[in-house]
Amino acid sequence: MTLEESYARCRALNKRFGTTYYWATYALPRVKRHHVHALYAFCRYADDIVDDLGPVPVEVREKTLTGFGDRFFADLDAGHSDDPVLKAVVHTVRAFDVDPAAFARFLGSMAMDLTVERYETFADLRRYTDGSAAVIGEMMLPILEPFDPAAARGPARDLGEAFQLTNFLRDVAEDLDRGRVYLPQEDLRRFDATAALAARTVTPGWAALMGFEIERTRALYRSVDAGLALLPPSSRRCIRAARVLYARILDVIEANGYDVFSQRATVPTWRKAAVVAKALTPI
Numbered sequence: 023m024t025l026e027e028s029y030a031r032c033r034a035l036n037k038r039f040g041t042t043y044y045w046a047t048y049a050l051p052r053v054k055r056h057h058v059h060a061l062y063a064f065c066r067y068a069d070d071i072v073d074d075l076g077p078v079p080v081e082v083r084e085k086t087l088t089g090f091g092d093r094f095f096a097d098l099d100a101g102h103s104d105d106p107v108l109k110a111v112v113h114t115v116r117a118f119d120v121d122p123a124a125f126a127r128f129l130g131s132m133a134m135d136l137t138v139e140r141y142e143t144f145a146d147l148r149r150y151t152d153g154s155a156a157v158i159g160e161m162m163l164p165i166l167e168p169f170d171p172a173a174a175r176g177p178a179r180d181l182g183e184a185f186q187l188t189n190f191l192r193d194v195a196e197d198l199d200r201g202r203v204y205l206p207q208e209d210l211r212r213f214d215a216t217a218a219l220a221a222r223t224v225t226p227g228w229a230a231l232m233g234f235e236i237e238r239t240r241a242l243y244r245s246v247d248a249g250l251a252l253l254p255p256s257s258r259r260c261i262r263a264a265r266v267l268y269a270r271i272l273d274v275i276e277a278n279g280y281d282v283f284s285q286r287a288t289v290p291t292w293r294k295a296a297v298v299a300k301a302l303t304p305i
Contacts, residue, residue: 028109029056032063035107039066042271043185045294046264049301051256057118057165058260060110064094065128065158067107072135073200080136087136091129098122118164125161127153135202144206144238148183155186166257177249181265184242188268191235191275194282195222205235222283232280236272243269263301267294 023031036044036059043062047055071087094111097103103112115122131153141147159178168174190197190204197204203219210216213231218224246265250258267289274287 023104023106023109025109025113028106028113029060031106032056032059032110035059035066036062041291042267042289042294043264045291045298046260046267046301048298049259049263054165054256056110057114058162060107060114061120061158061161061165063107064111064125068129068132072132084133084136087129087132091126094125095122114165120161120164124157127157128161129153131157139202140207141204142207144209147204147206151183151186155182156180158182158185166253166261168252168257169254170252174249174252177246177252180242180245180249181261184239184246184265185268187235187239187242188271191232191239192271192282192287194219195286198222205231209234224279224281224283229280232275232282236275239272240269259301263298266297266301270297 033056036047040062044059047058050058068087068090071083071090093103093105094108097105097108097112098115101112101116103109114120115125131150134150134153138150141150156179159180159182160175162182163171163174163178166174166178168178194205198219203210205219207216209231210219213234214227215225215231218228243265246261250262253261270289270293271287274289275282278285278287
């Protein structure tokens with residue numbers, strides 16, 4: 023497989039499984055888009071090992087995930103890969119000098135999903151999202167080329183975490199099907215929403231819990247807004263579009279009466295296209 027074909031496969035994965043972020047990449051210069059697709063594909067590949075191998079024992083998933091990580095780091099050291107996805111990923115990491123430690127942290131959080139099903143406190147959850155989400159913001163920074171990388175690191179991490187928390191709120195039912203709960207147990211008790219979660223029913227307590235978690239997530243998006251000025255216009259357009267589209271999911275959850283059990287909060291394609299078109303207007 024050629025490098026171009028590997029990037030094409032990464033793009034296809036992003037288009038199929040990460041539609042919101044995929045649309046936002048259209049606001050990036052074409053020369054950078056494929057690198058973002060490569061980072062997404064790496065994360066998707068690892069996530070699929072954890073969640074989508076079918077009825078495979080945990081120890082087999084763990085071994086497969088470890089093997090994937092070992093191959094990535096070996097190929098990175100070698101400077102090239104023959105894997106259909108990793109070929110593009112290795113090229114991107116070396117082209118932009120992305121810190122390999124970020125990938126180790128990501129894989130560490132993916133491994134947590136194999137054995138950890140609940141998080142007692144928000145601080146506990148953030149130890150997971152550091153590697154599953156905030157670190158992806160760090161991976162993206164070299165590609166975005168901020169004016170001040172050190173200052174941009176915080177907002178970049180906040181964006182990754184805000185995306186993750188938004189996904190958690192949208193995918194409560196899907197995660198339950200996998201035996202996982204990403205809502206802090208202390209919050210469920212505080213709002214008397216534990217029974218509502220188990221019954222997959224919207225109650226006043228459940229609505230209050232969701233409102234609290236949504237506001238917590240919006241606070242992270244506001245941090246991202248404050249950091250947009252640290253990016254050059256060519257990168258700012260993409261991040262602004264992604265931020266607007268993902269935050270819109272929270273609006274849809276509210277409009278659905280916090281019912282994330284019987285319907286999935288989605289942003290229609292026409293709105294994604296409209297947001298990207300607006301993002302492309304001069305800044």
